Amino acid sequence: MFFLRAIRSHPEFRSGMRATAPVAPGLAAWGLMTGVAMVKSGMSVAEAVAMTLFVYAGSSQLAAIPLIVAGAPFWVIWMTGFCVNLRFVVFSLHLRNYLMHLPRWRRLVNGFLTADLSYALFTNRFPEPATDDQGRLAQESYLAGNYFLTWLSWNVASLLGIALGNWIPSAWGLGFAGVLCLLGVLCSLANTRLRLLAAVLSGLVAVVAYALPLKLNIVAAIVVAVLACFWLDGRRPAPPREKLA
Template structure:
């Protein structure tokens, strides 16, 4: 019997199944993004394309917030890049679990988002790439679909804050964080990163706190010597 293919992998199917709650939450948040993007004056096609190619909720919201306040496109791009700085730490941790040369690993790494990274984690720096692909694929579809709904039907929907959608994102990340607190070291890194992110979030431009918190998270990549 031959080796299982990617599409027949039990881990891939498990990744899809485990991602359902996060994909559902992402769909709701993506509707909010679509509404916010249109309210900020972003063309419908541009908002949908942003979700299709950027696929990073916090970065997209940061960019839209800057545009809504009259900021430049360059400022919005810089803020989005800073918000995505956390993927540096996540990419370094998951890199050894991806397959192939640099180009293939870079392509596989495009599937890393917060929930898929957490669901693929097996502890001790190990990740299941099939779980990563399955969970991220489902979330991508619902994120894109939610954006389309928000962009096209946003005028007929209540404002996101009126429905309490603005609390979905914090709850989403809190659920991911709780799942990763498996050791005293992880708890210390989480607390340190949270303090840095909150303090700099109040004092510095958007995204700087995330960048600094990502640097704190890199501590978690260190392995104690025997």
């Protein structure tokens, strides 16, 4: 279709992908963890794949998994997912003025594919909706490039997690998925040198002090990492002050 070629070839499409690239590893880690969690909870591969492709909402998927395992009624599972995703109603209200000029089916596609980070990056890039055709095309192209990489990162990693879930020993259970969840948080937050240093330093201290009782190695790792980063941050040169005219 002509409009798809116009969106894909627009420079803003690539700008949207570049804006999403730094957070894509964190999204992939979350997707991998969710894929493993679905399989280890007892869902079949077909059910897990269908949930990944058609639900496409990590937080509501994770909220629904324990309810499915517990055999909760359908309406309880549905209402849980609905409540978790209520924030998208707010997103939709804000994006209405950006997308209202589009046909309904294109608004539905944009709404389905727009995730939390897509919304945040898009509204930061375009605080106000465009009023001309070229501006509207640029905004839709940026949003499409943004959620294309988000969708790709999430679904590829989630499908990989579903495939790997059958190879992970059952004894690891959902605890292994919890470890992957923490790795997802780590990948999302370790986006500066200081934060990366804190992650590496805390990991090393936690391993070295593993013999401490009551899991105090975790406390020691946090204390050492925080103190080291505070010390390094204090040694940074102060930014130059602007001279008064």
